[in-house]
Amino acid sequence: MGGLRYAVVGAVLGMLGGCGASESLEAFGGQTMGSTYSIKYVRNPGTPATSDLQPQVQSILGEVDRQMSTYRSDSDIEHFNDLPANSCRPMPEPILHLVRTGEQLSQASGGAFDLTVEPLLNLWGFGPQAREIKIPEPMALAQARLRVGHQHLRIAGSQLCKDAAVQVDFNSIAAGHTVDRIAERLEQLGIDRYLVEVTGELKAAGRKPDGAPWRVGLEEPRDDQQVAERIIAVDGFGVSTSGDYRNYFQQDGRRYSHTLDARSGAPITHQLASVTVLAPSALMADGLSTLLLVLGPEEGWNYAEEHRIAVFFVMREGSAFVTRSNKVFEQLTAAKP
Numbered sequence: 429m430g431g432l433r434y435a436v437v438g439a440v441l442g443m444l445g446g447c448g449a450s451e452s453l454e455a456f457g458g459q460t461m462g463s464t465y466s467i468k469y470v471r472n473p474g475t476p477a478t479s480d481l482q483p484q485v486q487s488i489l490g491e492v493d494r495q496m497s498t499y500r501s502d503s504d505i506e507h508f509n510d511l512p513a514n515s516c517r518p519m520p521e522p523i524l525h526l527v528r529t530g531e532q533l534s535q536a537s538g539g540a541f542d543l544t545v546e547p548l549l550n551l552w553g554f555g556p557q558a559r560e561i562k563i564p565e566p567m568a569l570a571q572a573r574l575r576v577g578h579q580h581l582r583i584a585g586s587q588l589c590k591d592a593a594v595q596v597d598f599n600s601i602a603a604g605h606t607v608d609r610i611a612e613r614l615e616q617l618g619i620d621r622y623l624v625e626v627t628g629e630l631k632a633a634g635r636k637p638d639g640a641p642w643r644v645g646l647e648e649p650r651d652d653q654q655v656a657e658r659i660i661a662v663d664g665f666g667v668s669t670s671g672d673y674r675n676y677f678q679q680d681g682r683r684y685s686h687t688l689d690a691r692s693g694a695p696i697t698h699q700l701a702s703v704t705v706l707a708p709s710a711l712m713a714d715g716l717s718t719l720l721l722v723l724g725p726e727e728g729w730n731y732a733e734e735h736r737i738a739v740f741f742v743m744r745e746g747s748a749f750v751t752r753s754n755k756v757f758e759q760l761t762a763a764k765p
Contacts, residue, residue, distance in 0.1 A: 451637050453492075454478050459750060460489045461603065462499070463627040466723040469614060470621035470637055481617070484611055489626075492606045495520050496598045498556045499545065507545070508588055509595040516589035524583055526598055526711075533601075533715045534578040534690075537731075541719040542690035544580065548594035552695060554686040555597070561739070563679060573693045603629040604668055604714025611710070623662075624710075628669070631710045632662040646673075646704050646740060658740070660761035666710030670717035671702030689722050698724040699744040706760050708740035729754075 456478050457466035467485060471477070519527075530543035546555050552570045553561030564572070580592040596698045598605075606626045611633070614622050619632030622640045627674050632642035641661035646669060660667075672685035678694075684695040703720045706712035716737055720728035725743050729752070731740040738757040742749050 431739075435702075436535050436748065453637055453695070454481075456482050459488070461493070461497075461606075461627050465608070465627070466487065466625045467614075468623045468642075469619050470634065471619075475618050478574050481614075484613060488609050488613060489606065492522070492602060492609070496526070496602045498595075498597050498599070503597055508590075511593075513593045514591055516584060516587040519588040520587050521586075522605070522609075524588065526601055527581060527583060527588060527596070529601060529630075529711060529715060530596075530598075531578050531581070533719050537579070537719045540689050540722045541600070541715070542576060542578050543596050543598065543600070543689050544576050544578060544594040544715075545688050547575045547685070548599040548688050548693050548701065549597065550692070551614055551648060552684065552686075552688070554688075557751060563674065563684070569693055576693065596604055600718040601711055601715045603627045604666060604710035604712070607631050607666060607710035629666070629710050629714050630662075630668075631666040635663070647702075658738060662706070662761070665706045665708060665738075665760060666713035667704065667706055668710065668713035668717040669702055669704040670721040672700075672721070674694060687718065688720055696724065700725040700741060701744050702742045703728065704740040704757075705756060 451470055451472045453468060454471045454477070455466070455468045457464060467481070493500070495745070496502045498506060503592065504520060504523060507756060508519065508645045511517060517642065533541045534543070550556030550557045551568060557737055575593050575595070577592070580590050580594045581596070582589045582591070590701070603626050607624050607629050608631065610616070610624045610626070611622065611631045614624070621636070623631060623632040630644065632644070635641055635681070641663055643659050644657045644662050644667055646660065659685065672687050672688065678687045683697070687696050688694065689696055700721060703717045705713045705717040705720065720732060720737070720739060723731055725741060729739070729741065733754060736756055738751040738754065738760050739758050740751065744749050
């Protein structure tokens with residue numbers, strides 16, 4: 429998506445141990461959304477070769493970029509973002525689907541999660557039109573907050589409308605949506621054993637040819653290097669990690685994350701460093717990991733428990749990290765024989 433930035437899981441993708449003559453483990457990948465993508469799948473007689481499959485995957489990636497990127501001025505969503513208040517514009521169904529998902533997550537979080545925070549991201553120095561990273565002046569912050577709020581969006585048939593000059597930013601859910609789109613295409617082609625990863629958001633199903641599960645590494649939230657905090661087995665779920673450890677600035681001894689709480693208009697400041705979520709769809713895993721990170725170590729944990737969301741929290745404790753996972757997460761990630 430031409431520069432989209434995500435706080436995501438560092439994927440450690442297990443490779444093939446051995447396979448029979450009738451099936452093989454295929455893999456390909458490349459650049460996308462300012463980052464990378466990776467596809468691994470078990471090929472059987474009758475399923476496509478990499479040379480046939482890769483163009484279809486790249487077509488999906490290109491479509492998402494043209495529709496949802498906030499880093500290209502000709503995307504569908506940027507045309508909408510350029511409109512003044514009290515305007516409508518026809519939008520592709522995938523955009524409307526993500527707006528509906530964003531509304532659901534916004535309502536569920538009491539407004540903490542919001543797709544319209546782009547003016548705030550730009551003001552704090554993290555958005556696509558940011559000029560400098562800094563703490564904004566109170567008056568500028570108050571003015572930007574007038575242009576934030578999912579309640580200003582409305583879907584009318586195939587049109588997306590706004591009653592304030594809001595700007596939609598899909599960074600918190602677009603990669604998960606893309607993973608689901610690719611996984612759906614693989615299944616349409618008869619591929620039911622795969623691991624799809626886009627900018628770190630992923631979904632895995634089935635097992636490798638040797639019978640081993642797909643294994644994913646959850647990244648320790650360190651600024652200086654990538655270290656696997658824990659390895660989990662994944663089958664039939666999307667996995668997403670959101671964290672505050674790669675995109676932030678410090679001023680006067682205080683840390684300001686690129687993850688914003690739409691309720692306050694300011695970056696999160698609590699001790700929750702990263703959240704990993706497992707969900708049936710990568711889209712919901714992506715959105716929920718951001719939602720829970722915004723809510724923080726206590727409110728987020730209680731929300732996950734109430735809604736039976738599989739979560740793995742990493743929290744700062746002085747100069748170290750402590751982890752916490754719930755029963756649902758442990759049940760879903762236990763490797764089964």
